[in-house]
Amino acid sequence: MAREILILRRLDHPNVMKLEGLITSRVSGSLYLIFEYMEHDLAGLAATPGVKFSEAQIKCYMQQLLRGLEHCHSHGVLHRDIKGSNLLIDNNGNLKIADFGLATLYQPHQKQPLTSRVVTLWYRPPELLLGSTDYGPSVDLWSSGCILAELFAGKPIMPGRTEVEQLHKIFKLCGSPSEAYWKKSKLPHATIFKPQQPYKRVLEETFKDFPLTPRARSLMLSSETRKQEGE
Template identity: 40%
Template sequence: MPSRWADSAEDKAEDARRKAEKEEKKRLKAEKLRQAEEAAKAAARANGHQDDEDGERPQKRRRVSHDDGAAGTGAKEPERELLRFNAPGWQPCRSVERFDRLNHIEEGSYGYVSRAKEEATGEIVAIKKLKLNPVNDGGFAVTALREIQCLNAAKHRHIVNLREVVMGEREAKNDVYLVMEFVEHDLKTLQEEMEEPFLPSEIKTLLLQLGSAVEFLHDQWILHRDLKTSNILMNNRGEIKLADFGMARFCGDPPPSNLTQLVVTLWYRAPELLLGTPTYDAAIDLWSVGCIFGELLTKNPLLQGKNEVDQLSKIFELCGIPTEETWPDFKRLPNARSLRLPSGNRAAQGSVVRAKFPILTNAGANLLNSLLSLDPAKRPSAKEMLEHAYFGEDPRPKPTAMFPTFPSKAGQEKRRRHASPNAPMRGAAPGLQGEVDFGSIFKGREEEERGGGFQLKLV
């Protein structure tokens, strides 16, 4: 039985007809070119004969070779050099076997970080082994793709430098590793080892560097979405490097409608995220910067909630209950309908940020209050933060060269770690569900004993 893909007799006849038609067209074209050439030669002969009769010089022929001109004039033209441009090329990734693993540093939600030495140069680097999504049958996780993409686009003095991507070998050939510059400390571990918090001048320097990195990211339309002290590295020269872009992504204006709601580690998560906002922007990173600011002042995380409900309660205790004046869009958020807020004296339910940090100047308290605004529209941008009057008053920011040095805990020594929540996993469900009662969170504040005498009031 012949194949149903074989040509029939009609197909063969049609092919022969098309071939003959094509040959005829080629013949006619060649004939036309031949006639045109003969006409051109006849015209040239006629013009030459006329020029001879008039006694005029024949027209100059076009020089078709540099050698002809050089032979006629005796001068040699300089050789022409080709311009060469450096351009990236395609090449295979190097193997992780070119690096010697020295010790484990830490494990995060999206990878394992180790300290390693490159065999060829002896340079110390940090290597992050990415956690790939097993659900995708060995496919590349979208968080890993975004991390590589964002780090390649974020070349900045205060952002950790991604040097290259390397692969595993043999049975681990599908493993992916990020090779980054090694930085000695992270702010969280450093503060746990310090006896006293950073000085006000040092805090200003750290905030300026952090604000510079965040401003650059937002200018590149990148949201970090997991700013916290454990993701801020610091070297022995007082320079910080923003790291861990496992939750980062590009975001346009207006932001896309399919943004993941469960982002940012719980203690640094903005209230609009806890209340299920369908869309968000760079303001969520600025809320995290405000939490980091408060942590630098006290050495302890500012808002240590046990879960999403407790976290929201602590935010309201510090920043006050949202009202139409402080947060007009609050009631439009999905989870706001399930909250039962306290009633009573609104004056006793406002922000206590100023009272919690009496060591701050008025300008410093103003900056912290603005970063911790419940309404994301009222938070400053990173650029506005860097231009705040707080950084221009005494004490001035300390030069990084004057920062104290600390022994590095990223070596083989055991770390003394305090429990803190991890970054949320992609695809997990939010924990704020059902009706939540916040009616008693200000009960202690209203029942405080007030004795005789005078009372200092911080403004």
């Protein structure tokens, strides 16, 4: 909680939940964080019967999400748990990134090992599933790309039950890395999770009916392309 408070005090942006204050309980000795009230979360709205987001709404929510993330990343903060239930929305359509319990401070030019056991499974990027401890803002952008596709599809696009199943769902949709990537990969779980047969990328075909602009499509493809190139 101390780390979360430190991070929240560093951030000040319309699309990031602002820490309003702290309250302690003399009875239980507990410490409570006080935030402004938001009526909804994105996952709850998406799961409401009869609710289907328009293209304009999706653009609006994604723009706010990416602006909030840009502020976080420019201030040396990785959220590491971007998902619908952590994106709060008020009745005026304002979106704010919440729940920085898994967030951490990072310095782009300073190597420091980070845990790979972060990000809710359905939104976890392949490098974390493979055990990488050297990563940056791309982990939040992968999650954002998953949310973009989820808003158009009306459901999570890769709901894996285990880490192995999650990684193979990614491979089946985005294609598996080349043989050259596996040979030079030094990630801890590369040998364990390598598929027995290579998968072709079917992402464009799967989402061909989505009204995506080239920039929006690149958001969905950015992390996948990076892994294909073996970076």
